[in-house]
Amino acid sequence: GDSVTQMEGPVTLSEEAFLTINCTYTATGYPSLFWYVQYPGEGLQLLLKATKADDKGSNKGFEATYRKETTSFHLEKGSVQVSDSAVYFCAETSGSRLTFGEGTQLTVNP
Amino acid sequence: DTAVSQTPKYLVTQMGNDKSIKCEQNLGHDTMYWYKQDSKKFLKIMFSYNNKELIINETVPNRFSPKSPDKAHLNLHINSLELGDSAVYFCASSQGRQGAYEQYFGPGTRLTVT
Numbered sequence: 626g627d628s629v630t631q632m633e634g635p636v637t638l639s640e641e642a643f644l645t646i647n648c649t650y651t652a653t654g655y656p657s658l659f660w661y662v663q664y665p666g667e668g669l670q671l672l673l674k675a676t677k678a679d680d681k682g683s684n685k686g687f688e689a690t691y692r693k694e695t696t697s698f699h700l701e702k703g704s705v706q707v708s709d710s711a712v713y714f715c716a717e718t719s720g721s722r723l724t725f726g727e728g729t730q731l732t733v734n735p
Numbered sequence: 736d737t738a739v740s741q742t743p744k745y746l747v748t749q750m751g752n753d754k755s756i757k758c759e760q761n762l763g764h765d766t767m768y769w770y771k772q773d774s775k776k777f778l779k780i781m782f783s784y785n786n787k788e789l790i791i792n793e794t795v796p797n798r799f800s801p802k803s804p805d806k807a808h809l810n811l812h813i814n815s816l817e818l819g820d821s822a823v824y825f826c827a828s829s830q831g832r833q834g835a836y837e838q839y840f841g842p843g844t845r846l847t848v849t
Contacts, residue, residue, distance in 0.1 A: 657835040668739070668825050668840030669778075676835060712776055718834025722783065722791055728776040 627652040631715050631726035638705055638733050646700040646729045648689075648715035656719040658682075658691055658698040663712040663728070672700075672713070705733045738762050739841040741826050747847045748816055756811045756844045758826030764839070766790075766832045767809035769801060770825040772843070778825070784809055785832040816848045 632647040650656065657676045661669040673682030678693035687702045698715060710733045715726040739760045748754055760767060768791070769781040782801040783791035789801070798814040813820060823843045829836040 663776075666842075668827075668842050669838075670840065671837045674837070714778065721832050721834055722780055723834045723838065725778045728778070730776070 627656075627717065627719065627724050629715050629717050629724055629726035631713075631729050633727075633729070634712075635730035635732060638731070640707055640733055640735050641704045642733075644700070644702040644705045644709075644731070646713055646715075646731070648698045648700065648726060650696050650698065650715075650717045650724075652717050652719045652724075654719055655693070656717040658689070659716040659718075659723070660687070660689055660698070660700050661714040661716060661725075663714065665711070669714060705731075707733045707735055709733050739826055739828055739839050741824075741841040741844050743844060744842065745845050745847075747849065749849055750816055750818060752816050753812070753814045754816060754846070755813070756824055756826075756846075758809045758811070758841060760807055760826075760828040760839070760841075762828055762830075762839060764828040764830050765806055766829045766836070767803065767806070768827040768829075768838065769809065769811050770827065770840075772823040772825060774822070782809075782811075783832075790832055813846075816846075818848050821846055821848045 659674045660672040662672045673684040675682040675691040681690045712728045716723045766785045768783045784803045787803045826841040827838040829838045
């Protein structure tokens with residue numbers, strides 16, 4: 626079946642550092658791609674999404690570009706804050722269900 | 736107002752017991768889901784209902800039974816609880832049955848089986 630592979634965590638950065646979390650998917654065709662974020666003690670919430678090749682999703686300073694040629698959807702942020710500390714999930718769908726990656730724990734220190 | 740709510744937030748019980756987790760959404764969505772998140776944060780879908788009809792039923796032990804009395808509620812009943820059932824269970828909802836719709840998650844129910 627389809628799968629999503631994320632960069633292994635945990636990732637620890639200092640405030641204002643540049644963030645990249647890699648994500649690749651295996652689904653064929655043109656799945657929709659997502660990044661969800663889970664803050665401590667909470668459920669997941671949608672961070673951004675892209676529905677076709679070369680689309681860029683963006684929100685709260687985070688960006689990810691749908692790269693069909695490399696089947697990737699890497700998450701980036703130019704300057705992270707302590708409040709960005711959370712678990713980040715890449716996900717894809719080409720039907721009625723979301724397939725999530727393993728999640729990447731991000732800790733940002735002041 | 737909470738969009739997707741779950742009760743209880745914490746559930747501690749002994750092996751062999753039967754327990755239920757309730758979920759309600761006030762977003763007017765047609766589709767609801769149950770996910771299981773293990774201790775390593777891995778998230779796996781268990782069930783999905785669309786307008787009270789079961790549309791996703793993953794390989795889950797028969798001890799788990801979802802029930803949707805109406806499209807705003809999706810409850811999860813677990814019989815004969817086992818140690819391996821300990822996890823955080825998330826309910827979610829979305830506007831439509833296609834995965835491309837944004838899913839809204841509840842706060843989770845942490846189940847601990849002793």
